[in-house]
Amino acid sequence: MxxxxxxxxxxxxxxxxxxxxxxxxxxxxxxxxxxxxxxxxxxxxxxxxxxxxxxxxxxxxxxxxxxxxxxxxxxxxxMLNQAGNFVKGLFSPAQFDSYKRAGGAEETSRAVQEADDARRRTEQERKAAEDRAAAERNEAEDQADAEKEAAQKAAEEKAAAEKAEADRLAAELAAIEETARKEAEAAAGRGTEAGAQPDAGRKKPRLKRAPLNASEAAINREIARSFPLAQVRKYFNLQEQARRTVITVDNLSREHVPSQMRVARGVPGLLRVKKEGDTITLDEANYARYAPIIGYVEKLNVTKLARLYAKFYPLLQHTYENTGFPGERFQDRMLAAIDDMLAAPRVNGPIRLVQPKVLYRFESDKLENLSAGQKIMIRVGPENAARLRRVLARLRGAIAAQDPDLQDEP
Structure with a gap:
């Protein structure tokens, strides 16, 4: 076909x-x-x-x-050699088997190589992780050591500062007592010289004391003889003067002074604080609120103030005993309150506060557990506290130099 x-x-x-x-x-x-x-x-x-x-x-x-x-x-x-081997394998089964074995061996070698590479990478990563962990551990240990050293240094500095403060307060109190002793000796010397005069046989007149039932008006008139009454009324309460004085003095060295029975009026304005996140500190601008009353107290004549105290001392003593302290001297309580305020710690740096509810309180338990008088010395600020210390030291010397139970008319 x-x-x-x-x-x-x-x-x-x-x-x-x-x-x-x-x-x-x-x-x-x-x-x-x-x-x-x-x-x-x-x-x-x-x-x-x-x-x-x-x-x-x-x-x-x-x-x-x-x-x-x-x-x-x-x-x-x-790849020519491999292609030739492949072509040969088409004609020779033995060559094809050899080619397959070679390919399998190559695949096995490649798998082994990849496994070795993966194992090496894993080992390197593990070693790198161990090195990082060791470095972080060393860094943490170094930081802990540095913090420990800093805390130890701060504790040593704090202890040294507290010791210096205690020594300074002791020196101030010793100076005050020495001044009071010298003034008492000088007063005794003047009395001895007066006894050698021709009229030494005549009894010296005593300080005319205010009666125990003296009215507020009578007390205010006596205050007005020594100090301008309008300025006194601006900073101090002139109602129930004797009772307010006794309660205030008695509680200055305690935890709290009842606000309704304080001698001094409250300073104007609200407490000023600084808030940064959860941290609350006392604003230094708050100290200016106390500057007017401390400036006024600095100008007071301490001698006249001590004389006024001595004149009304029987009334103060009587009120003190009726308050719940029979048989105790108000004079001792007055000096103890002044000494407690003079011993108030000096605080440097920001003062941290907390606000559990409405009112603020000191974050430091050491400051929060201070007496009411010492807290006043903290709240007014370092400069105002230094000015107030000088006034209190002079007032203590003037009060301690006289015996309020027996005082002559100058």
Missing amino acids: VGRPRPVADVPVFLPTFIVGARVWPAAGGLRAGLFWAPLCDMAFPKGPPKPSSALTFWLAVAAAAVALLLLWGWQAG
């Missing part, structure tokens, strides 16, 4: 078969070629090998160029 010639368009489809078959076609009678290639060539070219044509030549040239480029690329990429 004669068929039509195969179209040139079908040639590329059978090109690989043609190339291989063309080489083995002459040996188609051989055993190997007869078993494999002859049937394949008969199926691909049932009418015999195709006739050479211009189109076939073109495609053969393209195929040759492609093969050349492929071989060049394989040579450059180092």
Whole structure:
């Protein structure tokens, strides 16, 4: 049966078969070629090998160029040897098995290499983590040591400051007592000289004491003789003077002075504080609220004030005993209250506060547990406290120099 010639368009489809078959076609009678290639060539070219044509030549040239480029690329990429082994494996089962074993060994080697790399990376990461942990631990230890040293240094400085403060207060009290002793000796010397005069046999007049039932008006008139009453009334309460004085003095060295029975009026304005987050500190601008009353007290004549105290001392003593202290001297209580205020600690730096409910209190338990008089010395500020200490020291010397139970008229 004669068929039509195969179209040139079908040639590329059978090109690989043609190339291989063309080489083995002459040996188609051989055993190997007869078993494999002859049937394949008969199926691909049932009418015999195709006739050479211009189109076939073109495609053969393209195929040759492609093969050349492929071989060049394989040579450059180092894959030519592997490709040859693969092709050999197609014809030799033993070679194919060897190729498979080599590929498996290569894969195994690659897996082992990757496992080794992963193990090395893990080991490096673990060592780096250990180094970081050790560095952080050393840094924390160094910081703890620094904080411990700082705390120890602060404690030593605080102890030294407290000792210096105690020594200073002791020196101040000793100076006050020495001044009082000298004034008492001077007063006794003046009395001795007066006794040697011709009228020494005449009894010296005593200080005229106010009666125990002296009215507020009488007390205010006596105050007005020594101090301008309008200015006194501006800073002090002039109602129930004796009772207010006794209750205030008695509670200055205690925890709290009842606000309704205080001698001094409250300072104007509200307590001023600074708030930064959860931290509350006493605003230094708050100290200016106390400046007017302390300035007025500084100008008072301490001698006149001590004389006024001595004149009304029987009334103060009587009120003190009726308040709940029978048999005790109000003079001793007065000096103890002044000494307690003089012994108030000096606070440097911001004073921290807390606000549990409505009122503020000192954050430090040491400051919060101070007496009412010592808290006053803290609230007024360092400068005002120093001014107030000088006034209290002079007042104590003037009061301690006289015996209020027996005082002569000067």
